[in-house]
Amino acid sequence: MADYTPENQSEEDDLYEHYAFTAEKGQTPLRIDKYLMNFIENATRNKIQAAAKTGNIYVNDEPVKSNYKVKPFDKIRVLFEHPPYEYLLTPENIPLNIVYEDDDLLVVNKEPGMVVHPGHGNYSGTLINALIYHFENLPNNSSNRPGLVHRIDKDTSGLLVIAKNEESMAHLSKQFFDKTSEREYIAIAWGNIEEDEGTIEGNIGRHPKNRLENTVYLDDDSDKGKPAVTHYKVLERLGYVTLVSCKLETGRTHQIRVHMKHIGHTLFNDERYGGERILKGTTFTKYRQFVENCFKVLPRQALHAKTLGFEHPKTGEMMRFDSEIPQDMQDCIEKWRNYSKHQDNL
Numbered sequence: 001m002a003d004y005t006p007e008n009q010s011e012e013d014d015l016y017e018h019y020a021f022t023a024e025k026g027q028t029p030l031r032i033d034k035y036l037m038n039f040i041e042n043a044t045r046n047k048i049q050a051a052a053k054t055g056n057i058y059v060n061d062e063p064v065k066s067n068y069k070v071k072p073f074d075k076i077r078v079l080f081e082h083p084p085y086e087y088l089l090t091p092e093n094i095p096l097n098i099v100y101e102d103d104d105l106l107v108v109n110k111e112p113g114m115v116v117h118p119g120h121g122n123y124s125g126t127l128i129n130a131l132i133y134h135f136e137n138l139p140n141n142s143s144n145r146p147g148l149v150h151r152i153d154k155d156t157s158g159l160l161v162i163a164k165n166e167e168s169m170a171h172l173s174k175q176f177f178d179k180t181s182e183r184e185y186i187a188i189a190w191g192n193i194e195e196d197e198g199t200i201e202g203n204i205g206r207h208p209k210n211r212l213e214n215t216v217y218l219d220d221d222s223d224k225g226k227p228a229v230t231h232y233k234v235l236e237r238l239g240y241v242t243l244v245s246c247k248l249e250t251g252r253t254h255q256i257r258v259h260m261k262h263i264g265h266t267l268f269n270d271e272r273y274g275g276e277r278i279l280k281g282t283t284f285t286k287y288r289q290f291v292e293n294c295f296k297v298l299p300r301q302a303l304h305a306k307t308l309g310f311e312h313p314k315t316g317e318m319m320r321f322d323s324e325i326p327q328d329m330q331d332c333i334e335k336w337r338n339y340s341k342h343q344d345n346l
Helices: 032-037 047-055 127-134 166-177 255-262 285-297 327-344
Strands: 001-003 016-022 057-059 075-078 098-101 105-110 159-161 182-190 199-200 205-206 214-217 229-237 241-248 305-311 318-322
Touching: 001 199, 032 047, 047 057, 047 241, 047 255, 057 327, 075 229, 098 285, 098 318, 105 285, 182 255, 205 255, 214 255, 229 327, 241 255, 285 327
Parallel strands: 159 305
Antiparallel strands: 001 016, 016 075, 057 075, 098 105, 105 159, 182 241, 182 305, 199 229, 205 214, 229 241, 305 318
16 A cells, blocks of 8 residues: 555646655555556556656656656655646536525535546536535635535435535534534445344555555554444345445545445445446346346446434534435336345245
8 A cells, every 4th residue: 555645736846746655665566657557546557658758757756757667665746737627626607406505504415426526537517616606705624625524426416514604614524523413325235234233343444456445444454544433224125235224423435335345235336346246136137137227227326315414503503404315216226126026926
């Protein structure tokens, strides 16, 4: 595993640092173009080689070519003349599904497919691009992202609270940090979850071989990652999949997706964590066609942030919001419901 440093402006030559990595002590010699493909999302080998050709990839503060072999403890930086695109925020007139708004905050029901904040490969069309168009002077969070108190993944739908002033940002962020906010997600998971309810605990951190994934660290590696706790409850058993409610005690990146995979129940159609494959069921051709039809109906991970609760930063009132399960997920659930009923009648 390599240590990752957030994007910062470089002080030399008016270049901007877009990525920075330190190779781990056990790193075997590996071409830097191959190495960086494991760490930079949506980066192709051709793009990395082009960056090296123009002298934008540095190792230990010296520019290197794409065939440079990465060694243990190498400090790798990718520099360009322009700032990272996520810092060049452009207001965009994108409609928002606002379920509540007052002078201090708003609650948004995010559609699946919308990225929450700009990042590598997604510089426009994000929730933040929409927010800064519709609202002026939103406060920045600790990552300089306007209004954001928390986030959900691109292909996860559901509720988010947005702070409209500094006081609300501080108050709401503290609630999420102190684990006093309430968040319930609805998910479809592969397999029949045996226990009606349970708690999943295990530190979550970057996967040692694939930086685009997270993983659970236990036993000898329990000092890695950050503590994470997910409480789950079975809502409905649908044969080869289970409809489940997940309540977050912590809020780690991909937490539910990682924890459910950890207990052997990867989320349905979660491509990043292997859920886009048929993980449970029969070998019959008709079954495979049925699952593939479900994938078409729900072309994303089956995860929705359904309920959200927090204390209003000004009034102190406990506020709770609930959202409908999106149509694509409802359609998928209904397909499995009908399929499982048919199986029960055989």
